[in-house]
Amino acid sequence: MTEPDRGRYSGPTWTSGDATDLSVTSDRRLLNRRPPRCQADVNQIKIDDSWRVLRIQAEFVDGFDALLHVEDAVTVFGSARTRLGTPEYELGVDLGRAIGEAGYAVITGGGPGSMESVNRGARQAGARSIGLGIELPFEQGLNPFIDTGMNFRYFFARKTMFVKYAQAFVCLPGGFGTLDELFEALTLVQTHKVTQFPIILVGRAFWGGLVDWLRSTLVDEGMIDPADPDLLSVVETPAEVVAVLDASRAAREEA
Numbered sequence: 001m002t003e004p005d006r007g008r009y010s011g012p013t014w015t016s017g018d019a020t021d022l023s024v025t026s027d028r029r030l031l032n033r034r035p036p037r038c039q040a041d042v043n044q045i046k047i048d049d050s051w052r053v054l055r056i057q058a059e060f061v062d063g064f065d066a067l068l069h070v071e072d073a074v075t076v077f078g079s080a081r082t083r084l085g086t087p088e089y090e091l092g093v094d095l096g097r098a099i100g101e102a103g104y105a106v107i108t109g110g111g112p113g114s115m116e117s118v119n120r121g122a123r124q125a126g127a128r129s130i131g132l133g134i135e136l137p138f139e140q141g142l143n144p145f146i147d148t149g150m151n152f153r154y155f156f157a158r159k160t161m162f163v164k165y166a167q168a169f170v171c172l173p174g175g176f177g178t179l180d181e182l183f184e185a186l187t188l189v190q191t192h193k194v195t196q197f198p199i200i201l202v203g204r205a206f207w208g209g210l211v212d213w214l215r216s217t218l219v220d221e222g223m224i225d226p227a228d229p230d231l232l233s234v235v236e237t238p239a240e241v242v243a244v245l246d247a248s249r250a251a252r253e254e255a
């Protein structure tokens with residue numbers, strides 16, 4: 001027996017049925033440039049790009065409006081592949097709950113795995129549980145533990161929201177997506193685009209090797225300052241995460 005089609009997102013729009021072709025995402029259309037071969041191509045590309053700019057603009061306006069009332073919030077990243085019932089999933093639930101109980105709204109990428117676990121924990125704490133999803137070339141909805149949700153067409157618009165509406169980043173173990181988000185945050189802090197912004201890595205066994213490599217190779221080769229690895233706090237438990245968040249909040253309030 002096949003699963004009933006529960007519909008799907010295309011950008012911000014949820015459609016029931018399978019009319020929406022997600023195989024080519026908006027990000028891919030934006031990034032895959034095809035040089036024009038004739039004047040008709042030039043005209044068409046100009047129209048397409050103009051509409052694209054308006055869609056990008058709309059995404060920022062919608063995101064800003066949706067998140068306007070968010071007060072203290074923490075963005076949590078982590079693997080989309082973490083399975084329900086594993087210790088990693090449970091860690092995400094405990095983390096979301098602990099952050100929520102500490103008085104923060106919780107923002108995730110809105111997807112499955114660790115994102116879902118953290119939203120689930122935030123919901124258990126009665127905290128605002130926010131999911132900022134992304135259009136992907138396969139069917140996927142926002143996870144069911146989200147109170148404020150939005151689905152983005154463009155990665156870069158979504159990333160702006162992750163930073164703008166949070167006072168800290170927390171990373172659970174993850175893959176390329178998590179590393180991308182982690183290093184974007186690190187660069188923003190390193191270049192003082194954001195200040196008083198802790199970046200917390202949960203799981204010494206998982207993250208320790210990366211931090212050692214930053215200290216040995218990147219510092220030794222002069223690619224980063226010796227103090228730069230200290231922008232990262234590596235911790236083991238949700239309670240330690242909350243301790244770092246609280247210390248940062250106290251420092252912000254004093255400043």
Ligand SMILES: CC(C)=CCNc1ncnc2c1ncn2[C@@H]1O[C@H](COP(=O)(O)O)[C@@H](O)[C@H]1O
Nearest residue numbers: 077078079080081109111134174175176177178
């Ligand atoms: C099963 C599967 C691959 C689903 C992908 N579905 C996703 N939905 C929402 N955000 C995502 C997704 N995949 C990657 N991301 C983004 O990248 C991070 C996870 O990527 P990764 O699994 O570590 O590399 C998340 O914090 C999220 O912001």
